[in-house]
Amino acid sequence: xxxxxxxxxxxxxxxxxxxxxxxxxxxxxxxxxxxxxxxxxxxxxxxxxxxxxxxxxxxxxxxxxxxxxxxxxxxxxxxxxxxxxxxxxxxxxxxxxxxxxxxxxxxxxxxxxxxxxxxxxxxxxxxxxxxxxxxxxxxxxxxxxxxxxxxxxxxxxxxxxxxxxxxxxxxxxxxxxxxxxxxxxxxxxxxxxxxxxxxxxxxxxxxxxxxxxxxxxxxxxxxxxxxxxxxxxxxxxxxxxxxxxxxxxxxxxxxxxxxxxxxxxxxxxxxxxxxxxxxxxxxxxxxxxxxxxxxxxxxxxxxxxxxxxxxxxxxxxxxxxxxxxxxxxxxxxxxxxxxxxxxxxxxxxxxxxxxxxxxxxxxxxxx
Amino acid sequence: xxxxxxxxxxxxxxxxxxxxxxxxxxxxxxxxxxxxxxxxxxxxxxxxxxxxxxxxxxxxxxxxxxxxxxxxxxxxxxxxxxxxxxxxxxxxxxxxxxxxxxxxxxxxxxxxxxxxxxxxxxxxxxxxxxxxxxxxxxxxxxxxxxxxxxxxxxxxxxxxxxxxxxxxxxxxxxxxxxxxxxxxxxxxxxxxxxxxxxxxxxxxxxxxxxxxxxxxxxxxxxxxxxxxxxxxxxxxxxxxxxxxxxxxxxxxxxxxxxxxxxxxxxxxxxxxxxxxxxxxxxxxxxxxxxxxxxxxxxxxxxxxxxxxxxxxxxxxxxxxxxxxxxxxxxxxxxxxxxxxxxxxxxxxxxxxxxxxxxxxxxxxxxxxxxxxxxxxxxxxxxxxxxxxx
Numbered sequence: 067x068x069x070x071x072x073x074x075x076x077x078x079x080x081x082x083x084x085x086x087x088x089x090x091x092x093x094x095x096x097x098x099x100x101x102x103x104x105x106x107x108x109x110x111x112x113x114x115x116x117x118x119x120x121x122x123x124x125x126x127x128x129x130x131x132x133x134x135x136x137x138x139x140x141x142x143x144x145x146x147x148x149x150x151x152x153x154x155x156x157x158x159x160x161x162x163x164x165x166x167x168x169x170x171x172x173x174x175x176x177x178x179x180x181x182x183x184x185x186x187x188x189x190x191x192x193x194x195x196x197x198x199x200x201x202x203x204x205x206x207x208x209x210x211x212x213x214x215x216x217x218x219x220x221x222x223x224x225x226x227x228x229x230x231x232x233x234x235x236x237x238x239x240x241x242x243x244x245x246x247x248x249x250x251x252x253x254x255x256x257x258x259x260x261x262x263x264x265x266x267x268x269x270x271x272x273x274x275x276x277x278x279x280x281x282x283x284x285x286x287x288x289x290x291x292x293x294x295x296x297x298x299x300x301x302x303x304x305x306x307x308x309x310x311x312x313x314x315x316x317x318x319x320x321x322x323x324x325x326x327x328x329x330x331x332x333x334x335x336x337x338x339x340x341x342x343x344x345x346x347x348x349x350x351x352x353x354x355x356x357x358x359x360x361x362x363x364x365x366x367x368x369x370x371x372x373x374x375x376x377x378x379x380x381x382x383x384x385x386x387x388x389x390x391x392x393x394x395x396x397x398x399x400x401x402x403x404x405x406x407x408x409x410x411x412x413x414x415x416x417x418x419x420x421x422x423x424x425x426x427x428x429x430x431x432x433x
Numbered sequence: 434x435x436x437x438x439x440x441x442x443x444x445x446x447x448x449x450x451x452x453x454x455x456x457x458x459x460x461x462x463x464x465x466x467x468x469x470x471x472x473x474x475x476x477x478x479x480x481x482x483x484x485x486x487x488x489x490x491x492x493x494x495x496x497x498x499x500x501x502x503x504x505x506x507x508x509x510x511x512x513x514x515x516x517x518x519x520x521x522x523x524x525x526x527x528x529x530x531x532x533x534x535x536x537x538x539x540x541x542x543x544x545x546x547x548x549x550x551x552x553x554x555x556x557x558x559x560x561x562x563x564x565x566x567x568x569x570x571x572x573x574x575x576x577x578x579x580x581x582x583x584x585x586x587x588x589x590x591x592x593x594x595x596x597x598x599x600x601x602x603x604x605x606x607x608x609x610x611x612x613x614x615x616x617x618x619x620x621x622x623x624x625x626x627x628x629x630x631x632x633x634x635x636x637x638x639x640x641x642x643x644x645x646x647x648x649x650x651x652x653x654x655x656x657x658x659x660x661x662x663x664x665x666x667x668x669x670x671x672x673x674x675x676x677x678x679x680x681x682x683x684x685x686x687x688x689x690x691x692x693x694x695x696x697x698x699x700x701x702x703x704x705x706x707x708x709x710x711x712x713x714x715x716x717x718x719x720x721x722x723x724x725x726x727x728x729x730x731x732x733x734x735x736x737x738x739x740x741x742x743x744x745x746x747x748x749x750x751x752x753x754x755x756x757x758x759x760x761x762x763x764x765x766x767x768x769x770x771x772x773x774x775x776x777x778x779x780x781x782x783x784x785x786x787x788x789x790x791x792x793x794x795x796x797x798x799x800x801x802x803x804x805x806x807x808x809x810x811x812x813x814x815x816x817x818x819x820x821x822x
Binding site for chain 2: 103176178179180181183235238239242303304305306307310311317320323326330
């Protein structure tokens, strides 16, 4: 495998942007639909999902140091079952990558480039990502150091200009129908936080003495806090209207008009968002490529980069007939799929790993 | 050598990358578009929607193009730099389509500042228009919504004075907060909210010094309920709404001497409002709490304003005056049964349990609601002169 390394901070930024960059668009609307005025704190309920996903990735990393999930699967489950589960993981990564690409395409076409062909939008971004993925983990880590602060700071500074328009009273009534609407509303963000399981592909690259668990748990809290902020801005600005908007945060950025001078911010907002999205797509693109290479026991993943990119692109284009189907899928089925492939499956693997470790003492490899 | 070739090719490719930067399919060249500054919507007698758009007219803008007529500055010599066009259709979207087919360039909505609803159109309903403006990606949610007397076509066609476009002039007036200020977002939120009602600024056209009808000014507010205009309030009766907004910078308060002598005029520098719903032993009450800071701008009474005790007395009178203004607005709204203060939303926020039961009966509760106002005003300064001394 690669010898390049990743720092804990880079891992943190990479994981943060992986969850946040699409969640900021996908999460507010369905949360508003279920949670109403409780939507601002609903993402807090997804902390457990994030912690579990991170904890499983970390624990399995400790049991099989230096190996990602694809690499220790054969040792854990045996050859054939290992390959079968491996196929499942490949499909899951490919699916998330294509979903991310399609979300990007829909968002760009729905709000900016409505007459540009879909394939051009998808192909340009996948080519950039292919370049990053080909470069490997180190490139992704270094990109995250530059892109993530830029994207996050731009977004929150822009939203700061909305302060005069925010109506904090929109947060009332508090828990009108008990805690359940907000828990139901957090369903989508739970699915998104479970994506942190992708850390399994990056943990082996950390230097030996780093403390990834702390960084990962920190990521969960920072992500949830950011989602709380995003949801709060949506709610305080649009109130009951939030649930009728497809992209509340985009509209919020468009709504900025500060002393008639700082206006029309969405172009800048989109530019930095695309940066963040390239990172997120690259993360799952990388995970897909690496796991496919591992599935077929290839020594080097790089020749697979472009072919897998083609698979992701075509899947993305044929995944849904229109935006509405996608939105419906993202707010209903997608979280179930994410939770089962990112939490349920790793949980099973972990249980098996612990069982095999105890009696024999040989189940765990000597690293 | 190989490195050199590689570098040259890379440089060539990088230069090539610059070409698609201008965009391909979605490019909008400035000389291919017509920038819509304001849109007006009217209803024609046959029930069709008529759309009137005011465009920025680049030919009159001076600056870039070398024009022979006004070498110094295009802006001052031309009567305005706008162009007004109308088209009609069964729906707003059809009207826009027809307008587009009449136009030499593509309509561009990204800079549309104002949505002007003719009174008849507002009375017929605003939901369909709101839907288009929220759905279409070029239009902005900060577009100001205004109801005008007569038709929007007529108002948008008035030649601008002092500004390059009458729409931008109206926008300036809106931003100065002479009247309530409502954006498309506010309208959509109001229509969706618990009270299903909102007040929009109401624009009228008056005579200029030469006796021509071409001065736009705000005249109270239009009341929208369940998606259509159901009534209006005059300038005086709208004041309560301005106070409740908490940004009524430009309201004048006038305190007259009881025996018909002079009066003291004050201007509000800033004010804030708190809306407090209460339910006491089953009786629904609502209190509007106002804090206002004022300056004295004219005094024709014998009151000696350098005396703090006199000022205190004056403040008490101001409190009463503001209180009456708010109560008058509330009385009018209750008579028309339009909850433009959106008190229903406040009850929902503070009393969710009671609200759930009373939800369906709001139209019966609102006219009977006990609304009170408490005002704390403060006179900060009395101006540069101290008279009478």
